[in-house]
Structure formats: C-alpha cells, structure tokens
Amino acid sequence: MxxxxxxxxVDLAKxxxxxxxxxxxxxxxxxxxxxxxxxxxxxxxxxFRMDVALDGERVIRLKPVFGYLHRNHEKLAEGMxxxxxxxxxxxxDYMCPLTNNWxxxxxxxxLTGQEVPERxxxxxxxxxxxxxxxxxxxxxxxxxxxxxxxxxxxMYAFREREKILDLxxxxxxxxxxxxxxxxxxxxxxxxxxxxxxxxxxxxxxxKFADEFENLLCSNEIVMARAQGVGILRPxxxxxxxxxxxxxxxxGVNYDIRKVDKYGIYDRFKFRVPLGDHGDxxxxxxxxxxxxxxxxxxxxxxxxDIPGGPVMDPKAKVRGFRPKAGEAYGRIEGPKGELGFYLxxxxxxxxxxxxxxxxxxxxxxVLEDMCLGSNVADVVLIxxxxxxxxxxxxx
Amino acid sequence: MKTVxxxxxxxxAAVPGAGVEIVPNPSVSAQHSLRLAPEAAVAxxxxxxxxxxxSLDFLSNATGVDWPDKEVAEKVKVTRLVxxxxxxxxxxxxxxxxxxxxxxxxxxxxxxYHLFSVARGHGPVVIRMKTANRTDxxxxxxxxxxxxxxxxxxxxIFDLFGIVFTGHPDLRRLLMWEEFKDxxxxxxxxxxxxxxxxPTAHDDVLKRAEAHRSREQGSGIRDxxxxxxxxx
Numbered sequence: 001m002x003x004x005x006x007x008x009x010v011d012l013a014k015x016x017x018x019x020x021x022x023x024x025x026x027x028x029x030x031x032x033x034x035x036x037x038x039x040x041x042x043x044x045x046x047x048f049r050m051d052v053a054l055d056g057e058r059v060i061r062l063k064p065v066f067g068y069l070h071r072n073h074e075k076l077a078e079g080m081x082x083x084x085x086x087x088x089x090x091x092x093d094y095m096c097p098l099t100n101n102w103x104x105x106x107x108x109x110x111l112t113g114q115e116v117p118e119r120x121x122x123x124x125x126x127x128x129x130x131x132x133x134x135x136x137x138x139x140x141x142x143x144x145x146x147x148x149x150x151x152x153x154x155m156y157a158f159r160e161r162e163k164i165l166d167l168x169x170x171x172x173x174x175x176x177x178x179x180x181x182x183x184x185x186x187x188x189x190x191x192x193x194x195x196x197x198x199x200x201x202x203x204x205x206x207k208f209a210d211e212f213e214n215l216l217c218s219n220e221i222v223m224a225r226a227q228g229v230g231i232l233r234p235x236x237x238x239x240x241x242x243x244x245x246x247x248x249x250x251g252v253n254y255d256i257r258k259v260d261k262y263g264i265y266d267r268f269k270f271r272v273p274l275g276d277h278g279d280x281x282x283x284x285x286x287x288x289x290x291x292x293x294x295x296x297x298x299x300x301x302x303x304d305i306p307g308g309p310v311m312d313p314k315a316k317v318r319g320f321r322p323k324a325g326e327a328y329g330r331i332e333g334p335k336g337e338l339g340f341y342l343x344x345x346x347x348x349x350x351x352x353x354x355x356x357x358x359x360x361x362x363x364x365v366l367e368d369m370c371l372g373s374n375v376a377d378v379v380l381i382x383x384x385x386x387x388x389x390x391x392x393x394x
Numbered sequence: 395m396k397t398v399x400x401x402x403x404x405x406x407a408a409v410p411g412a413g414v415e416i417v418p419n420p421s422v423s424a425q426h427s428l429r430l431a432p433e434a435a436v437a438x439x440x441x442x443x444x445x446x447x448x449s450l451d452f453l454s455n456a457t458g459v460d461w462p463d464k465e466v467a468e469k470v471k472v473t474r475l476v477x478x479x480x481x482x483x484x485x486x487x488x489x490x491x492x493x494x495x496x497x498x499x500x501x502x503x504x505x506x507y508h509l510f511s512v513a514r515g516h517g518p519v520v521i522r523m524k525t526a527n528r529t530d531x532x533x534x535x536x537x538x539x540x541x542x543x544x545x546x547x548x549x550x551i552f553d554l555f556g557i558v559f560t561g562h563p564d565l566r567r568l569l570m571w572e573e574f575k576d577x578x579x580x581x582x583x584x585x586x587x588x589x590x591x592x593p594t595a596h597d598d599v600l601k602r603a604e605a606h607r608s609r610e611q612g613s614g615i616r617d618x619x620x621x622x623x624x625x626x
Binding site: 067242325328356365 | 419421422455457546
C-alpha cells in the first residue's frame with residue numbers, strides 16, 4: 001500500500017472550523033518534528049497510525065490515519081444472507097464477540113419482529129456482562145502496560161479473562177470466534193453445569209477487582225501519569241458522539257442499558273458510575289467500577305434464569321426474507337454504543353448493512369484530547385479510549 | 395417522544411421553507427424518517443439540536459445508501475381499438491388490454507443520520523438527505539458543523555459512496571488510501587482482479603486484466619501500472 005507520508009497535515013496557515021480543536025501555536029523556536037506513530041507500534045493496539053506534529057515534546061497537530069485493516073465487511077455482508085454475516089460480526093471487535101453478536105441479532109429482530117424466549121434473554125445478559133468484564137479488565141491491563149507497568153497488571157487481567165474464555169468455549173465451542181447468537185434466541189442451551197461454572201468464576205471476580213484496585217488506584221505512578229491528562233469536556237463528548245465508559249467518565253449519565261432497556265435490562269438493579277474530571281484516570285476508574293456493577297448483574301441473572309427453550313423451535317433462522325423496510329438496533333457494548341442499521345428490500349440478503357462502530361467514533365476527539373500534551377501522554381490517552389482496530393476499520 | 399408528524403410540524407413552524415417529507419418505514423421497527431431538502435438541511439439540523447423539547451444533541455450513526463437506477467415494470471390497463479375478423483367480417487371494437495410498461499426510476503445516493511437525545515433520553519429520529527443523481531462529486535451539505543460526530547462518518551461516506559459534503563472541515567478518504575479512485579460501497583462497483591497481485595498473469599486472469607485496464611474505474615495500483623506503461 002502506498003503510504004501517504006506527504007499528508008501529515010501541519011498546515012498551520014489554515015484556520016480550523018469553529019468546532020475544530022483549538023489551534024496550538026509552536027513557540028517559534030526550533031523546528032517542528034513530524035512523527036508517524038504507527039502503523040506498527042505496540043501502543044496502537046493493532047495497525048493504526050497517528051501523524052503527529054511536535055514542537056519539542058508538545059503535540060501541535062495529530063491526525064489519525066485509518067484503514068490498514070479495512071476489508072469492507074459491510075459490502076461483504078450485502079452479498080450474503082442475514083445469518084451468514086453472524087460469524088463475521090465476531091471479527092469486528094474480537095475482544096467482545098458476544099456483544100457484537102447481540103447487537104446484530106437485536107437489529108435483525110427489530111427488522112423482523114421476532115420474539116426472544118426468556119431463557120435466551122438471560123443467557124444474553126450473562127454473556128454480555130461477562131464480555132464487559134473481559135473487555136474492561138484487558139483495557140485496564142493494556143493501559144497500565146502503556147504507563148510502563150510491563151506486564152504484571154495485564155497478566156492479572158488475562159488470568160481472569162482466561163477463566164471467562166474457558167466458559168465461552170464450554171458453551172459455544174470457541175474462545176473468541178463464538179458465532180453464538182441467533183435471530184430470536186441463542187444457538188445452544190447452557191447446561192446446569194455451565195451455569196454452576198459461571199457462578200464459580202463469578203465468586204472469584206470481586207477478589208480480582210479488589211486486587212486490581214489495591215494494585216493500581218492509589219499507585220503513585222498511575223496517579224501521576226493519568227490524573228489531569230487528556231481531559232474531555234462533557235459538551236464536546238456529547239456533540240462528538242462519544243459513548244460508553246469514555247462518555248460516562250466525562251460525567252454524562254447515558255447508558256443504553258438504562259435508556260433503551262433493551263432485552264431485559266429493566267429487571268436488573270445496577271448503578272451507572274460517572275466520572276468527574278473526564279481525564280485518563282476517570283476513564284480507567286469507570287471501567288473498574290462498571291466491572292463491579294457487571295458482577296451484580298450476572299449474579300441477579302444467575303439467580304433468576306428460568307427454564308425453557310433458548311430459541312423458538314418454529315423460528316426460521318436461515319433463508320428468511322424480512323419485509324422491505326429498515327431498522328436501527330443498538331446496545332451498550334463494552335466500548336460504547338454498538339449499532340447495526342439494516343435496510344431490507346424484501347430479499348434474502350440485507351440491502352444495506354451498516355455497523356456503527358464505537359471504536360471509530362470515539363477517536364473523533366483524539367486530537368482534541370492530545371493537543372498541547374506531551375508525546376508520551378498521547379500513548380496513554382489513546383489507550384484510555386480503548387479501541388480495537390478490527391472494529392475501527394471494518 | 396414526539397411522532398414524526400409532530401416533529402415535521404415543529405420544523406415547518408420553526409424553519410420556513412424547510413421542505414421536510416416523511417418517509418414511512420413499513421417494517422416492524424416502524425422507525426419512520428424525515429427527508430430533508432439539502433438547501434435547508436443545516437438550518438433544520440440546528441433546530442433539531444437546539445429545540446428545547448427535542449434537544450437531539452447526539453448524532454449516533456451516519457451512513458450512506460446507494461440506490462441505483464431501477465427499471466420498474468408496471469402493469470397498466472390500456473384501452474385501444476382492436477380489429478378482429480370474425481366469420482369473414484371485420485369488426486373494430488374497443489378492448490381493454492393489460493400491458494407491461496417499463497420505465498426507469500433514476501437512482502440517487504442517500505445520507506442517513508440517526509439522532510438521539512442524551513438530555514432527554516429519547517430517540518431515534520431518523521433524518522435523510524437525497525442527492526440529485528449518482529455522478530461522482532455529487533454534493534450534500536455536511537452536518538459536521540452541527541454534530542461533530544459526523545466528522546469521521548461523513549468522511550467514510552465520501553470515501554465509500556462518493557458523496558461530497560460541502561462545509562466539512564476535513565473531507566478526505568477515511569478507509570481507502572488517497573490514490574484510490576473508486577467508491578467501493580456503490581452497488582455497481584467492480585472489484586479489482588487478482589491479477590494485480592499475480593506476478594505472471596495468464597489465461598483467464600490475463601483476459602480479465604486486459605478488460606480491467608480499459609475501464610476507467612479502478613484502484614491506485616492499476617493507475618500506477620498504467621503510468622509505467624505510458625512512460626515506456
């Protein structure tokens with residue numbers, strides 16, 4: 001692929017629009033350094049590039065460059081049946097395949113009006129919240145890795161992740177590429193032994209959260225590196241469509257589980273943690289607190305899960321043709337609002353299949369958060385956004 | 395939340411000449427949408443964001459849709475004079491015949507936006523804009539000045555569908571590389587062949603390669619090749 005190295009936009013003569021980041025002027029001494037961070041850099045979590053213009057250590061401009069992992073999943077999905085796209089959704093945000101499945105299933109159910117049996121709804125909640133725990137634990141682990149805590153906190157997170165992935169494997173047959181949910185339910189039922197296994201893992205999780213908190217929250221290095229860095233104002237966060245833990249760290253109370261009450265989320269009691277400062281430290285803390293709320297939700301779901309089928313036996317899974325029309329379905333994914341927008345023309349394939357990727361849209365404000373900070377903090381601010389390139393580039 | 399009819403009435407009252415149409419959605423989701431006239435779109439969008447009752451402060455999803463030219467076959471009843479010969483006598487009588495008539499509905503590109511309200515917790519309100527035609531460089535007004543979240547998503551629409559958003563602060567390709575020529579999400583897009591990556595193209599692959607070389611559409615790699623040929 002040809003590199004667009006010439007496109008580092010340090011066009012200081014061009015004033016930004018009204019809602020662009022404030023222009024930071026270099027102090028006039030010395031030269032500007034143009035630095036391409038990525039596409040292969042451990043801190044970019046994949047193949048992603050940031051073209052940064054530096055005045056000494058200070059960031060003057062930052063332009064994200066996408067597309068290294070682009071495979072036009074949307075186009076592929078328009079050429080296959082509704083069901084055939086389900087395994088591909090696993091590969092969007094490969095840290096959280098189950099929530100991707102869920103969002104897609106939800107959108108198709110909105111389009112067709114299929115009902116989901118009770119037991120399947122409970123299973124979806126259990127799996128969705130386990131996915132959230134996996135995602136948030138790893139996100140915090142990677143963030144500390146970027147602060148220089150080389151490996152230890154990340155391995156703590158991966159130890160727990162491994163236990164949860166074992167549960168996924170036992171239920172779905174795969175650790176990551178699960179292909180589990182179906183329109184109108186789930187593919188296979190959970191055995192009582194599996195539910196007991198979830199209970200066992202769940203009982204160990206609060207201890208892990210305590211351990212994580214003791215290790216990190218009052219750690220001097222974490223506080224020095226994260227507090228007051230990469231501040232995002234709530235008005236900008238809303239206007240720029242930021243969702244998920246990042247929005248709530250800026251103090252905006254917007255959790256789609258509470259707002260839309262999709263599935264059966266109105267039955268569970270949980271709180272929505274909110275941040276005060278909107279800095280890296282808040283984004284990190286919000287994830288820790290959300291993990292604890294997820295433990296509570298899984299606990300309630302395990303207590304209340306009813307018997308019955310996980311799928312209406314008469315439901316038509318393959319080869320169905322939804323009535324012409326369109327639907328937008330969204331869920332609160334671990335990274336933010338994950339939505340699917342589908343247009344049907346009455347045929348067996350979706351006419352239009354669009355993913356609303358939270359990872360991509362949360363990067364809209366990356367430049368705003370980084371301007372004026374040191375180049376070492378860019379790595380940290382970027383890590384606190386928590387993205388997966390499989391979803392950014394689709 | 396207000397229904398689309400109420401929202402349309404509110405827009406018509408607030409923005410003169412808004413030209414908003416309701417697009418019904420027959421599917422179960424019943425998410426009906428409002429089609430904005432491009433000329434007044436920014437004013438209407440600003441109203442939707444700032445109106446105290448609607449306060450749609452959060453643009454969640456923005457995407458494009460391609461609607462190519464469509465040939466529609468319609469059954470029309472036509473009355474015409476028919477001459478028949480019955481028992482050697484020619485009679486002319488009017489007869490109603492069902493006939494299939496074909497006409498082409500011109501295609502367009504569409505930009506669709508899903509709006510929600512963080513302040514009031516309602517949504518979605520779906521707004522859409524239609525281009526005049528499907529040519530390259532066809533324009534729509536950008537809503538990025540109203541909602542910043544459209545910034546990358548409109549860049550993506552520009553990249554993959556080829557709608558040029560006027561008033562966008564930084565309209566560049568998002569996912570494809572800059573030298574790329576085509577818009578892959580268009581329905582009539584033809585993928586490049588493997589020949590580009592095949593060191594010794596022959597037989598079928600070579601034939602397809604030749605067909606491709608003569609076509610205007612294509613990727614940057616092909617253009618570079620063409621440049622090399624021209625130089626030789």
